[in-house]
Amino acid sequence: MKQGLEEAEGRKGSPVPSQAQQDYLKQILLLDENPRGATTQLLADRIGVRPASVTGMLKKLAEEGLVERAPYRRVRLTEAGRRIAVEIVRHHRLLEVFLFRMLGYRWDEVHEEAEALEHVISERFEQRVAEVLSHPERDPHGDPIPTPELALGEDRHLVPLARLGRASRAIIRRVTLQDQDALNLVERLGLLPGTEVEVADSHPDGVSLLVAGSRFLVPRLLASHLLAETLSGSASSDPPPGRKAGRPGIHER
Numbered sequence: 001m002k003q004g005l006e007e008a009e010g011r012k013g014s015p016v017p018s019q020a021q022q023d024y025l026k027q028i029l030l031l032d033e034n035p036r037g038a039t040t041q042l043l044a045d046r047i048g049v050r051p052a053s054v055t056g057m058l059k060k061l062a063e064e065g066l067v068e069r070a071p072y073r074r075v076r077l078t079e080a081g082r083r084i085a086v087e088i089v090r091h092h093r094l095l096e097v098f099l100f101r102m103l104g105y106r107w108d109e110v111h112e113e114a115e116a117l118e119h120v121i122s123e124r125f126e127q128r129v130a131e132v133l134s135h136p137e138r139d140p141h142g143d144p145i146p147t148p149e150l151a152l153g154e155d156r157h158l159v160p161l162a163r164l165g166r167a168s169r170a171i172i173r174r175v176t177l178q179d180q181d182a183l184n185l186v187e188r189l190g191l192l193p194g195t196e197v198e199v200a201d202s203h204p205d206g207v208s209l210l211v212a213g214s215r216f217l218v219p220r221l222l223a224s225h226l227l228a229e230t231l232s233g234s235a236s237s238d239p240p241p242g243r244k245a246g247r248p249g250i251h252e253r
Contacts (some may be wrong), residue, residue, distance in 0.1 A: 017061075017064070017066070017084060019119045020057070021057070021060070021061060021064075021066075022084065022085075022088050022119055023047065024043065024047065024054075024057055024058070024061060025061070025066060025067070025077065025081050025082075025084050025085040025088070026085045026088045026089060026092075027043055027046050027047060028043065028067065028075055028076070028077055028081075028085065029077060029082065029085035029086065029089065030089075031043070031046070032076075032077075036074075037070070037074040037075075037076075038074060038075045038076070039073050039074055039075070040054045040055060040058070040073060040075070043058075043075070058075055061081065065078055065080055065081075066078055066080055066081030066084065067081050083150055086146045086150045086152050087146070087150055088118055088119070089146055089152065090126070090145060090146040090147075090148075090150065091114075091117075091118040091119075091121055091126060092114045092115070092118040093114075093138075093139040093143055093144075093145040093146075094126060094129050094130055094133070094136070094139075094145060095110070095113070095114040095117050095118060095121070095129070096110040096111065096114045096139040096140055096141075097133050097136045097139050097140060097145070098129050098132075098133060099113055099114065100139075100140045101133065102132070102133075107140040107141065107183060107187070108180040108183035108184060108187075109180075110139075110140060111178050127148075130148070137153075138174075138193070140193075141174065141175045141176070141177075141193070142172075142173050142174030142175055142193035142227070143174060143176075155173070155174060155227060157229065158173055158174060158227035158228060158229055159227065159228055159229075159230060160223065160224045160225070160226065160227055160228075161197070161199070161207055161209070161218065161223040161224075161226045161227075161228055162207060162220050162223035162224040162226075163224075164199045164202070164207070164228070164230070165199065165202065166199055166200070166201055166202055167198070167199065168198070168199040168230060169196065169197070169198045169199075169230070169231040170196070170197055170198075170199075170228035170229060170230045170231060171194065171195065171196050171197075171228060171229050171231065172191055172192065172193055172194065172195045172196075172197060172226050172227070172228045173193055173194075173227055173228060173229050174193060174226075174227040175191075175192075175193060175225060175226060175227075176225045176227060177225045182222065182225075185222070186222070186226070189211070189216065189218070190211050190212060190214075191209075191211065191218070191226055195211065195212075196211075196231075197209050197210065197211050197228070198210040198211075200215055203217075203220075204220070205219070205220060206218055206219050206220050206223065207220065207223040
């Protein structure tokens with residue numbers, strides 16, 4: 001059975017983490033996908049507070065046994081902290097699917113609503129939502145939804161479009177953006193998850209794509225947030241001139 005928020009109250013006699021504490025745990029988990037990991041400055045930027053506030057919160061979370069400091073000022077979740085964070089992510093991404101499929105929200109609107117609701121839904125409500133949705137595996141942006149047992153799948157097989165070489169063919173699986181204008185642009189370009197694309201050419205400032213018979217240039221920053229599954233027989237990944245290959249920073253979902 002799932003043991004995340006449910007077992008938090010019994011840990012060292014402590015109450016369930018506050019909403020603010022849950023937000024920190026979730027962001028630390030999501031920043032694990034960033035090559036630099038979760039640092040004080042990255043957490044401050046992501047949450048929108050001063051580094052001193054982050055330091056104070058991390059001290060409290062460490063006292064609760066939910067985080068630990070790692071070398072080079074990185075922060076890591078303990079097993080207890082990770083389970084809480086993964087459960088919040090499960091709530092969030094299930095809610096995004098529910099809002100999108102059942103309530104008619106656009107994919108660029110669901111994040112803000114899910115942020116407000118993820119902390120307050122009960123486990124019974126979560127289970128009912130999952131059942132109604134036939135247990136989806138991904139949210140509208142392609143982000144993996146943790147299982148009821150709190151297993152969070154990894155997308156290490158996915159490659160940013162910005163790293164694909166010429167003549168590469170791939171299917172977009174995940175869009176790691178939250179900005180509404182950027183999501184609207186992705187939708188207008190027809191680059192939604194499930195779309196097959198071919199790299200016609202790669203330039204330092206962008207990637208030229210062939211999509212459903214149309215060709216257009218996608219800015220490299222945007223292409224770095226479009227994660228794709230390469231198709232068999234496709235050209236290998238090819239970082240642009242003067243840049244090193246690397247995973248993009250994953251936004252807060």
